[in-house]
Amino acid sequence: MTVTTYRWTLDRYHQAVEAGIFDDQPVELLNGELITMSPEGLPHAHLTTDGAEYLREVLGRRALIREGHPITIPRSASEPEPDIAIVERLGDVYLTHHPYPENIFWVIEYSNSSLNKDTESKRKIYAAAEIREYWVVNLKQMELIVYRDPVEGDYRSEQKLIAGKIRPLAFLDVEIEVDRLIRRSV
Known part of the structure; x- marks a missing residue:
């Protein structure tokens, strides 16, 4: 018996999201497949929020800091929801x-139970999309992995x-x- 999985397109995925099909199910689209997102633990939630606030302080109006919102990667039919995405300020274009x-500019994932997914499949999706850099905060080892x-x-x-x-590649004059990013602020 051959098992065939249904491959989602971005358009079909967007239609399902608009219809509310996934409202009670935390999923993201990776390489045309729906992947269940791990629930956030307390350190993950706190450090993500703290890290995003810190980046807002450091970068000011130079970039928009998005927390837990989708980014679209058309070539791979992916719409991951990174913990933090540092993106261009394009205003209403994002409507x-x-x-x-x-x-x-770059994306950041805070990883504990999702460490393997973040350092393997998401790493390759982001690299194939030519996102210049990708940071993973490994909550198990309390380290920052920079790709x-x-x-x-x-x-x-x-x-x-x-x-x-x-220094992020997009802002070489900025020191982070x-x-x-990996510990509580003082």
């Missing part, structure tokens, strides 16, 4: 579509940080304290 890869330089569907650079400062 007609979620940010596309060309609108995204950069997307080439042929994967990132060529991976760096793990537990302290210090990092790793501690403020």
